[in-house]
Amino acid sequence: MYLLTKKKNLLDKIGYTEDEKLSILRIVNMIAASDGKADKGEITFMVQLIEDLHMPISAPIDANNITFDEAAMVVKLMNIEKKTQAFKIFQDTIESDGEIHKRELAMFKRLRNIADKNNLIRY
Numbered sequence: 862m863y864l865l866t867k868k869k870n871l872l873d874k875i876g877y878t879e880d881e882k883l884s885i886l887r888i889v890n891m892i893a894a895s896d897g898k899a900d901k902g903e904i905t906f907m908v909q910l911i912e913d914l915h916m917p918i919s920a921p922i923d924a925n926n927i928t929f930d931e932a933a934m935v936v937k938l939m940n941i942e943k944k945t946q947a948f949k950i951f952q953d954t955i956e957s958d959g960e961i962h963k964r965e966l967a968m969f970k971r972l973r974n975i976a977d978k979n980n981l982i983r984y
Contacts, residue, residue, distance in 0.1 A: 875943055882914045884935035885947050887924040888972060891932075892954045895968050900958035910950065929968075930975070937976040945982050948973075 877885065889910060893903035911920055936947055951972065955965045973980075 875946055877914065877943060880935055881939060881943065881947075882916055883920065883924045883927060884932035885914070885950060886910065886916065886920055887927045887932040888929070888936070888947075888951060888968075889954045890921060890924060891929055892951060892965050892968050893957075895964040896962040897964075900960075902958040903954065906954060906957040929971075933972050933975040936972065939976075941981065944976065948977070948982050 886907070889907055893899045893907060907921070911918065936944060939947060951969055955961055955969060973982075
């Protein structure tokens with residue numbers, strides 16, 4: 862599993878904008894909820910992500926105002942370094958509860974089709 866705390870300096874160094882952070886959080890939230898429940902591992906992962914991205918505790922509420930397509934377009938416009946790191950976060954969200962669900966994978970694939978059509982990202 863991707864350990865956010867070990868990569869905290871990398872997240873700081875990448876320098877996501879507030880819109881990028883909210884979009885990442887929105888997609889993480891949607892992936893976690895796509896199987897119908899948010900597991901303890903997924904919740905822990907999201908809390909750690911919020912802390913590591915230096916976001917306020919109210920960030921999930923703000924992120925919920927963003928649609929999937931809006932968030933995907935923000936990810937699409939990220940530079941390759943930011944996008945690669947974001948996709949690692951999304952992949953780790955899928956794995957954070959110890960199970961991989963079809964709906965989570967479908968959402969990941971849908972995001973990849975929008976934000977990485979040419980399969981340029983390696984994660």
